[in-house]
Amino acid sequence: MILYALQKITKVFGSRRILDIDFLEIEEGKIYALLGPNGAGKTTLLDVLGFLEPLTSGEIIFKNRTVKYSENHLQKLRRNVVMVNQKPILFSTSVFKNLDFGLKIRNIPAPKRRLIIEESLDLVGLRHMIQAPAHKLSGGETQRVVLARALALSPQVVLCDEPTASIDLENQVETVNLLKTINEEKNISIILASHDRSQALSIAHHTLFIDHGSISDASYENLFSAIIHNADDGGSTCTITPGIELTLSRQQKGKKRILLDPSKIELLDDGHPHSGPNILNGEILSLSKEKDNIRLMINIGIRLTVFLSSSQYRKKRPLVGDLVSIQIQPQAARIL
Amino acid sequence: MGFFLDSFISAFELIRSLDTELLLIVVVSLKVSGFSTLFAGVFGIPLGFLISFNEFRGKRLLITCLNTMLALPTVAIALFVYAFISRRAIFGSLDLLYTQKAIIIGQTFLIFPIIATFTISAISHIDQRYRKTALTLGANQKQVAFIVLREAKYGILAAIIASFGRVISEVGISMMLGGNAKGFTRTITTAMALEYDKGEFVLAVALGMVLIIISFAINLLFHLFQGRDSK
Numbered sequence: 001m002i003l004y005a006l007q008k009i010t011k012v013f014g015s016r017r018i019l020d021i022d023f024l025e026i027e028e029g030k031i032y033a034l035l036g037p038n039g040a041g042k043t044t045l046l047d048v049l050g051f052l053e054p055l056t057s058g059e060i061i062f063k064n065r066t067v068k069y070s071e072n073h074l075q076k077l078r079r080n081v082v083m084v085n086q087k088p089i090l091f092s093t094s095v096f097k098n099l100d101f102g103l104k105i106r107n108i109p110a111p112k113r114r115l116i117i118e119e120s121l122d123l124v125g126l127r128h129m130i131q132a133p134a135h136k137l138s139g140g141e142t143q144r145v146v147l148a149r150a151l152a153l154s155p156q157v158v159l160c161d162e163p164t165a166s167i168d169l170e171n172q173v174e175t176v177n178l179l180k181t182i183n184e185e186k187n188i189s190i191i192l193a194s195h196d197r198s199q200a201l202s203i204a205h206h207t208l209f210i211d212h213g214s215i216s217d218a219s220y221e222n223l224f225s226a227i228i229h230n231a232d233d234g235g236s237t238c239t240i241t242p243g244i245e246l247t248l249s250r251q252q253k254g255k256k257r258i259l260l261d262p263s264k265i266e267l268l269d270d271g272h273p274h275s276g277p278n279i280l281n282g283e284i285l286s287l288s289k290e291k292d293n294i295r296l297m298i299n300i301g302i303r304l305t306v307f308l309s310s311s312q313y314r315k316k317r318p319l320v321g322d323l324v325s326i327q328i329q330p331q332a333a334r335i336l
Numbered sequence: 337m338g339f340f341l342d343s344f345i346s347a348f349e350l351i352r353s354l355d356t357e358l359l360l361i362v363v364v365s366l367k368v369s370g371f372s373t374l375f376a377g378v379f380g381i382p383l384g385f386l387i388s389f390n391e392f393r394g395k396r397l398l399i400t401c402l403n404t405m406l407a408l409p410t411v412a413i414a415l416f417v418y419a420f421i422s423r424r425a426i427f428g429s430l431d432l433l434y435t436q437k438a439i440i441i442g443q444t445f446l447i448f449p450i451i452a453t454f455t456i457s458a459i460s461h462i463d464q465r466y467r468k469t470a471l472t473l474g475a476n477q478k479q480v481a482f483i484v485l486r487e488a489k490y491g492i493l494a495a496i497i498a499s500f501g502r503v504i505s506e507v508g509i510s511m512m513l514g515g516n517a518k519g520f521t522r523t524i525t526t527a528m529a530l531e532y533d534k535g536e537f538v539l540a541v542a543l544g545m546v547l548i549i550i551s552f553a554i555n556l557l558f559h560l561f562q563g564r565d566s567k
Contacts, residue, residue: 050472071477075474075475075476078471078474079474081472082473083472085468085469087465088465088469089465091483101473102475105474105476153473
């Protein structure tokens, strides 16, 4: 079932168009990862999906009903959706009262509220802190209580804005596992905005890339600012940093953002340093498996991601620390 | 020097023996200051809350006007209130002049902007995430307002304490609107001014000591609330 359908939506602040999405459907019961650089519009999209921000234009259909922007209607809709912020905040009272707030305003009787609160805190492993003052919790504990507060309300959707950005690694793993559990066991849909591509991809059923407020079909990996000059041969030269220059097939000029498609960067065979146009040398920093691809992080002066298919990987067998040459074909570069 | 020392010793004795005249003056002072703080709070807190919680045209101008009112001298406020409650004025028939009610009205005007501006400041310093969190947990606008008010409670309490401190120590309004009538409108500050005029320092010093104790207690409370607010 389709949970959200967004049609020709825009959100404008002042003279800036923050969101501009032609069409987007989000399925119920799935985890969606929302990836994109800073300022891409991820948080604004989450605010729109959480019915916290009205649209400038366009339409949202939530569970087959068109969203009307009247306060009464929005308040009813908000009771289906809970948002967990990047820097979550707890009210200056006890953990119990933090969880109790949302239940109380839903007119749930006190004994039932207590049961729900205890169950939710059990799920995040913090039942022993039920009476603790919220402001004395650590960052990781705060994040878990915030998730428990969201779960206690049995929402249909949890919107998470960089939920692991401000916590340590141990709590990051715990938070990601919790999100997986609540999706699998309670069938709660999760929409997760993140910078951490590998973490997001490890739990998401679907990935959405957002850039300049629009849903993009390209990953934002290998996105750089570059200065482009016209060349004599009808193409152009693009300087990402001094020493990293690429030849492009089209004429362009000025400061632009350039995206290098990781799957179109070629790892050259023999292990010897190569030279030539669009050939760069660097060291492999990391290798990881990502769905059907092997992801290589190569330091060429900047960190560049390269995808190899499993068969390419088995053939070449690169290792971490290897010095390698890569060739960036002009068609791998896309100017935004 | 000996004269002042003798006055201090006699003043201590007045306080220790709970002198009736001294007690009556202190009670009148606490009563009028308490009521004026209460009324200023009843009007000032909601006004401050409405101003800070809503966006509207002229908001900055309104805040500027309230800030300007903070600097109004007590005698100017007393004259303004006098213009409304004197015998031939619009509310003259109510016989408010030279009563405790007149002092309360004047003092309410004095501290109402203090409470409103402190409330605006306390609420504007509250993290916007509280509002967003309450909304996402399903709260309506009233419940969101309650959450914001609860988070700002120490700042607002500090406003009330500071305002009480302001009125208990003011003299202009009490003198001009109260008339310094013994047993009725004689407050700590007006009694001290009178005793000073008479050259009788014992009661003046004793009242001064009581005022300092009250001020100290108020500031101690203020400090306590400010400390809790910043945690």
